[in-house]
Amino acid sequence: QVQLVESGGGVVQPGESLRLACVASGLTLSSYGMHWVRQAPGKGLEWVAFLETNLRSEYNVDCVKGRFTISRDNSKNTLYLQMNRLTADDTAVYFCVRNRGDPGVPGNHFDSWGRGTLVTVSS
Amino acid sequence: QSVLTQPPSVSGAPGQSVTISCAGSSSNIGAGHGVSWYQDLTGTAPKLLIYDHNSRPSGVPGRFSVSKSGTSASLAITGLQAEDEAHYYCLSYDSSLSIWIFGGGTKLTVL
Numbered sequence A: 001q002v003q004l005v006e007s008g009g010g011v012v013q014p015g016e017s018l019r020l021a022c023v024a025s026g027l028t029l030s031s032y033g034m035h036w037v038r039q040a041p042g043k044g045l046e047w048v049a050f051l052e053t054n055l056r057s058e059y060n061v062d063c064v065k066g067r068f069t070i071s072r073d074n075s076k077n078t079l080y081l082q083m084n085r086l087t088a089d090d091t092a093v094y095f096c097v098r099n100r101g102d103p104g105v106p107g108n109h110f111d112s113w114g115r116g117t118l119v120t121v122s123s
Numbered sequence B: 001q002s003v004l005t006q007p008p009s010v011s012g013a014p015g016q017s018v019t020i021s022c023a024g025s026s027s028n029i030g031a032g033h034g035v036s037w038y039q040d041l042t043g044t045a046p047k048l049l050i051y052d053h054n055s056r057p058s059g060v061p062g063r064f065s066v067s068k069s070g071t072s073a074s075l076a077i078t079g080l081q082a083e084d085e086a087h088y089y090c091l092s093y094d095s096s097l098s099i100w101i102f103g104g105g106t107k108l109t110v111l
Helices: none
Strands: A002-005 A009-013 A018-026 A034-038 A045-051 A057-059 A068-073 A078-083 A092-100 A109-113 A115-120 B007-012 B018-023 B035-040 B046-050 B064-069 B070-077 B086-094 B098-103 B107-111
Touching: A002 A092, A018 A115, A034 A068, A034 A078, A034 A109, A045 A068, A045 A078, A045 A092, A045 B086, A045 B098, A057 A068, A078 B107, A092 B070, A109 B035, A109 B046, B007 B018, B018 B086, B018 B107, B035 B064, B046 B064, B070 B086
Parallel strands: A009 A115, B007 B107
Antiparallel strands: A002 A018, A018 A078, A034 A045, A034 A092, A045 A057, A068 A078, A092 A109, A092 A115, B018 B070, B035 B046, B035 B086, B064 B070, B086 B098, B086 B107
């Protein structure tokens, strides 16, 4: 049974930083590409970042703008999202999601989602 | 930023059928990139519903099916049930933007 549990969310002021964590069980993170997806209150889903098995990363440049870094610790089977210079627009629930299939190839999909962690950026 | 366009809402009575469209372009759906669909029930995490050529995770009933034509894809739900009331999102990869993109989401109301 795959389980992804996010943590690290909270209330921060604009300009501050947060590091989100996603602990995985029932799977070995280093064997899968992993994403962070976010959902602002009352809004739709927005893809944020992707980490491949070979540690190559991709970002939604429009929303990240060089402020976020995705990484993982194999020894802890944990995925991270370091978020710097946060703004009110980053307020959202952040989901850790497993990727299946090669990016852009038919059959590519996101098959396992965590329950999310809420990040609120407010002064 | 949605370059996948979905209708904001659809509705149907129990037992009826509805279709949710997802209009893309030649750099995403039209380029042959995978399209998948997600169900977002209020208060829970989004769930993979269906992907590719009608591949469904275990537990997803056959009432849900997908089709694709050119630069668009559609999710069809037959035999509507009250528990189908949710938001539905399509997802594809866009090779010109080098990002995954979700549609704006469609709220399904079961009357």
